[in-house]
Amino acid sequence: xSVATEPPRMIDIxxxxxxxxxxERRRRLVRGGVVALCLLYLTFLLLAPLVxxxxxxFAKGLPMVVETFKTPNVQHAFLLTFQIAVVTLVVTTxxxxxxxxxxxxxxFVGRRVMNALVELPLxxxxxxxxxxxxxxxGRGGWFEQWFTARGIQIMWALPSMTLVTIFICIPFIxxxxxxxxxxxxxxxxxxxxxxxxxxxxxxxRVILPNIRWGLFYGIALTTARAIGEIGAVLLVSGTLKGKxxxxxxxxxxxxxxxxxxxGYIVALTLATISVVMLGVIEISKRRKIREVMG
Amino acid sequence: MxxxxxxxxxxxxxxxxSFVAVDDxxxxxxxxxxxxxxGPSGSGKSTxxxxxxxxETPTAGRIWIEDDETTYKSxxxxxxxFVFQHYALFRHMTVAQxxxxxxxxxxxxxxxxxxxxxxxxxxxxxxxxxxxxxxxLSGGQRQRVxxxxxxxxxxxxxxxxxxxxxxxxxxRQDLRHWLDDLHRELGVTSLFVxxxxxxxxxxxxxxxxMHEGRIQQIGTPTQVYNEPETAFVAGFxxxxxxxxxxxxxxxxxxxxxxxxxxxHLEEGSEARAFVRxxxxxxxxxxxxxxxVEARIxxxxxxxxxxxxxxxxxxxxxxxxxxxxxxxxxxNVGSTVSVDLRRAxxxxxxxxxxxxxxxxx
Numbered sequence: 001x002s003v004a005t006e007p008p009r010m011i012d013i014x015x016x017x018x019x020x021x022x023x024e025r026r027r028r029l030v031r032g033g034v035v036a037l038c039l040l041y042l043t044f045l046l047l048a049p050l051v052x053x054x055x056x057x058f059a060k061g062l063p064m065v066v067e068t069f070k071t072p073n074v075q076h077a078f079l080l081t082f083q084i085a086v087v088t089l090v091v092t093t094x095x096x097x098x099x100x101x102x103x104x105x106x107x108f109v110g111r112r113v114m115n116a117l118v119e120l121p122l123x124x125x126x127x128x129x130x131x132x133x134x135x136x137x138g139r140g141g142w143f144e145q146w147f148t149a150r151g152i153q154i155m156w157a158l159p160s161m162t163l164v165t166i167f168i169c170i171p172f173i174x175x176x177x178x179x180x181x182x183x184x185x186x187x188x189x190x191x192x193x194x195x196x197x198x199x200x201x202x203x204x205r206v207i208l209p210n211i212r213w214g215l216f217y218g219i220a221l222t223t224a225r226a227i228g229e230i231g232a233v234l235l236v237s238g239t240l241k242g243k244x245x246x247x248x249x250x251x252x253x254x255x256x257x258x259x260x261x262x263g264y265i266v267a268l269t270l271a272t273i274s275v276v277m278l279g280v281i282e283i284s285k286r287r288k289i290r291e292v293m294g
Numbered sequence: 295m296x297x298x299x300x301x302x303x304x305x306x307x308x309x310x311x312s313f314v315a316v317d318d319x320x321x322x323x324x325x326x327x328x329x330x331x332x333g334p335s336g337s338g339k340s341t342x343x344x345x346x347x348x349x350e351t352p353t354a355g356r357i358w359i360e361d362d363e364t365t366y367k368s369x370x371x372x373x374x375x376f377v378f379q380h381y382a383l384f385r386h387m388t389v390a391q392x393x394x395x396x397x398x399x400x401x402x403x404x405x406x407x408x409x410x411x412x413x414x415x416x417x418x419x420x421x422x423x424x425x426x427x428x429x430x431l432s433g434g435q436r437q438r439v440x441x442x443x444x445x446x447x448x449x450x451x452x453x454x455x456x457x458x459x460x461x462x463x464x465x466r467q468d469l470r471h472w473l474d475d476l477h478r479e480l481g482v483t484s485l486f487v488x489x490x491x492x493x494x495x496x497x498x499x500x501x502x503x504m505h506e507g508r509i510q511q512i513g514t515p516t517q518v519y520n521e522p523e524t525a526f527v528a529g530f531x532x533x534x535x536x537x538x539x540x541x542x543x544x545x546x547x548x549x550x551x552x553x554x555x556x557x558h559l560e561e562g563s564e565a566r567a568f569v570r571x572x573x574x575x576x577x578x579x580x581x582x583x584x585x586v587e588a589r590i591x592x593x594x595x596x597x598x599x600x601x602x603x604x605x606x607x608x609x610x611x612x613x614x615x616x617x618x619x620x621x622x623x624x625n626v627g628s629t630v631s632v633d634l635r636r637a638x639x640x641x642x643x644x645x646x647x648x649x650x651x652x653x654x
Contacts, residue, residue, distance in 0.1 A: 187378050187380060187382035188382050188383075188384055188385075190349050190369075190376070190378070190382065191376065191378060191382040191383075191384070191443075192384075192395070192399075193348075193349070193369040193370060194347055194348075194349070194369055194372075194374060194375070194376035194444070195395050195396035195399065195443065195444075195446075195447060196370045196373070196396055196399050196400055196447060197370070197395070197399040198370065198399070201399045205384075205395070205398075205399070206384060209386045210385070210386055
């Protein structure tokens with residue numbers, strides 16, 4: 001008994017043959033389908049809300065926009081957000097750059113632990129961060145008495161709000177500078193020193209110019225995050241209207257108070273800043289990659 | 295101390311944890327000369343160079359540069375020029391800015407800087423490339439920029455760490471000759487690290503051979519080649535046959551043959567005799583009593599000379615290299631008399647295994 005096997009059909013692989021054209025068509029169809037799916041997904045999840053915010057912000061016309069920006073509470077909210085962001089940037093940039101340098105250049109006990117710990121804020125919920133801050137500085141907290149005795153108000157004020165924002169933003173500078181430093185290696189630093197450059201000269205003339213895009217990338221990420229943070233800040237702010245209300249907190253309460261349009265206008269302003277930051281991030285990311293590639 | 299030592303290193307030791315990278319190293323680098331630190335990788339030669347520059351801190355020992363003790367001085371105070379294997383050019387600066395760096399950090403006037411940069415770019419023949427960035431240059435050009443940059447602040451000595459190591463063979467050869475010319479012109483004391491014996495023998499006035507953190511021998515290229523003091527040097531520099539045997543009345547007994555040159559070795563100890571292929575002389579079987587007999591296994595030509603593979607009575611292989619004209623009457627399978635009088639014998643107890651022995 002024999003099993004009749006059909007000989008496999010030969011596929012004509014000469015370019016432009018009917019077989020090849022059919023394959024090409026099928027391939028194109030699949031590829032087109034995937035692209036369409038991604039576009040649809042991004043449109044609904046990203047673009048639609050953005051368009052919605054723009055439309056809602058201008059729903060009551062331009063005068064309403066001007067009016068909103070004139071409101072003392074709104075102005076104060078932006079000022080607060082700005083203050084927190086600036087302090088956070090200065091602190092995380094300076095300490096972050098130094099920490100990155102230490103992590104990359106030095107070998108010490110606990111380096112790996114520290115390396116992992118640096119990313120803790122990324123993994124933790126901001127609310128937890130806020131809660132921890134309350135535990136430390138709030139009523140009956142470990143450090144509360146020390147500060148209260150000296151008349152320094154930490155909780156429910158700018159210091160605690162800045163503190164939690166800094167904590168949350170710690171990883172960004174470190175994580176964007178460390179790989180660039182790693183790639184840079186120590187030879188250029190050594191070369192600068194043999195040529196007579198002091199530590200400061202080496203830092204400003206050799207290291208900083210080489211890591212500037214990595215640093216810029218980290219600064220952009222930090223800014224975006226500092227401006228957008230709400231969870232932790234909300235918890236430690238005490239939400240005193242016109243006092244400890246940041247832009248994001250303002251938006252949250254605008255809806256409760258039926259000030260929807262004002263809420264949208266502030267939201268749009270924050271979104272605009274984010275988009276600008278996104279542009280900066282994109283540009284610096286490309287330069288940073290070039291930096292790393294040498 | 296003598297005044298003609300531009301660099302003096304005394305009892306220099308460097309430990310990394312329990313690992314001894316440099317072990318009690320002392321030598322002088324003569325003023326205006328080129329000295330080579332030669333050794334296989336991991337021999338500690340680069341660490342010695344980096345300690346002289348101040349880039350590593352010695353565990354023990356002292357360093358002088360031009361009669362000025364620099365052991366505890368900062369890198370900047372030492373005023374040495376350093377050329378790195380991978381150039382270490384500042385990638386965000388142009389060629390001219392790179393060369394000017396050492397002058398700029400010393401706050402020299404712009405006019406002086408420009409003048410000196412011009413002078414050096416002329417010297418390294420890179421004037422047309424002044425405004426290029428390092429990544430727009432070839433390896434050889436980059437290394438010339440690195441050299442110009444190191445020379446710009448008029449260093450007291452020039453230290454070069456495997457300066458040709460990252461270049462391909464052809465560029466390497468060119469750059470070597472070029473560096474030799476440059477040195478003749480400038481006369482700056484130079485100390486360079488290399489694992490390439492040809493480079494050391496060709497370029498250096500004096501060679502310091504290192505192995506496993508220790509100095510094996512210091513001498514002129516001719517001395518280290520012709521009069522190796524240790525088995526390591528005999529095996530590392532140039533190619534050599536290694537014959538194993540036992541010392542018997544000033545000779546190394548290889549099988550039933552006696553190889554001379556072991557007068558300094560203890561009777562009965564294990565020894566190795568090193569003999570260079572071109573020092574092996576072949577002649578007709580009868581004659582000299584000290585001659586060793588061997589059978590010809592193979593003859594291959596290397597162009598103007600031939601390589602003859604011989605097998606001694608006890609099975610050890612010996613390679614001889616001789617001009618083609620001397621090949622007459624030599625045939626595969628025939629027996630010849632081998633003259634090994636130029637062999638150097640060393641005790642086998644040494645831990646250092648030679649590398650670079652010819653492959654059979």
